[in-house]
Amino acid sequence: MKTPYFIFGLKVLSQIALPAPPVLEAGPDWSADVTIEMGETPDHLITPSISGAGIQAAPGEFLLSVDTVARYYIRAGCSITVTPDAKTDPERVLIFLLGSAFGALLHQRNILVLHAGAIIVNGQSVIFSGDSGVGKSTLTAGFHQRGYRFLADDVCAIAGVNKKPAVIPGFPRLKLWADVLEKLNTDKDLLKSVRWTQGMDKYLLPVRQEQKDPVPLKAVFIMESAGTDTIDIAALKGMDKISPIIANTYRLGFLNGLGGKEEHFRQCAAVADQTRVYRVTRPEKGFLLAELMDHLEAKFNG
Numbered sequence: 001m002k003t004p005y006f007i008f009g010l011k012v013l014s015q016i017a018l019p020a021p022p023v024l025e026a027g028p029d030w031s032a033d034v035t036i037e038m039g040e041t042p043d044h045l046i047t048p049s050i051s052g053a054g055i056q057a058a059p060g061e062f063l064l065s066v067d068t069v070a071r072y073y074i075r076a077g078c079s080i081t082v083t084p085d086a087k088t089d090p091e092r093v094l095i096f097l098l099g100s101a102f103g104a105l106l107h108q109r110n111i112l113v114l115h116a117g118a119i120i121v122n123g124q125s126v127i128f129s130g131d132s133g134v135g136k137s138t139l140t141a142g143f144h145q146r147g148y149r150f151l152a153d154d155v156c157a158i159a160g161v162n163k164k165p166a167v168i169p170g171f172p173r174l175k176l177w178a179d180v181l182e183k184l185n186t187d188k189d190l191l192k193s194v195r196w197t198q199g200m201d202k203y204l205l206p207v208r209q210e211q212k213d214p215v216p217l218k219a220v221f222i223m224e225s226a227g228t229d230t231i232d233i234a235a236l237k238g239m240d241k242i243s244p245i246i247a248n249t250y251r252l253g254f255l256n257g258l259g260g261k262e263e264h265f266r267q268c269a270a271v272a273d274q275t276r277v278y279r280v281t282r283p284e285k286g287f288l289l290a291e292l293m294d295h296l297e298a299k300f301n302g
Helices: 090-108 136-145 178-183 238-247 252-258 261-274 289-301
Strands: 003-007 010-014 034-038 050-052 055-058 061-066 070-075 079-084 112-121 124-130 149-152 155-161 164-168 173-176 192-197 200-206 215-226 232-235 276-283
Touching (some): 050 252, 061 252, 079 090, 090 112, 112 261, 124 164, 136 149, 136 173, 149 164, 155 261, 232 289, 238 261, 252 261, 276 289
Antiparallel strands (some): 003 010, 061 070, 112 149, 155 164, 173 200
């Protein structure tokens, strides 16, 4: 039996239970944009454009193989077939489904995807992007705790609405390390955990997600850490705004096999042209979460 969901602006019919509210009003004639099901997947693509490190990609096809977890076959932006390992934790199957598999599907649909978190500020969206470990999810969770509405974590999809960029609501949960939960005064023992790296777990924090429609994009904050004692926020200008957006595209290397790089550059340029982009430098040692949030809040509310 498949359950209907509305995720990333798409009608999704899934055999796998997803961490999102099901669509209760979906009738028998409900037409899905995307189907997700368990089944047999190929062990390789016939003519991949790229191959390596557990992935194979060609225009319209993507194969992700995660040892001891599952194999995912994504086709034409319309279907995801999953073959799980018999002994794997279902939550680990879900982690890669919601991450790399959905990222590949959105790329196939020519939707711009950034590696970022997003919140709503006064009816507009604000994005926190940057390298892994720089604090994107931490900031998203912290601002949600301050009362800002949540939009996305990790996989942040951007659509063109009336020729302007807008963030599409994603899955309503955050993945956080134990030390982050401690900063947020949240008890990790009350949350579901999933093995992320050897000997280390991340914790899954459900969040309220009431937004259905895309939210116009106001600002992108590119997060960096450096050997400094202070927090610096600098506005980027002109062509300097495009490169960090391209660099922080979710799984940018997928496009080498899937195609669509020209469209992707056009989308990144449109975001840069119509959105404020800032480089945020924070100290490497000592996250200074409250102080960093105060600086950012003053900037995007100013």
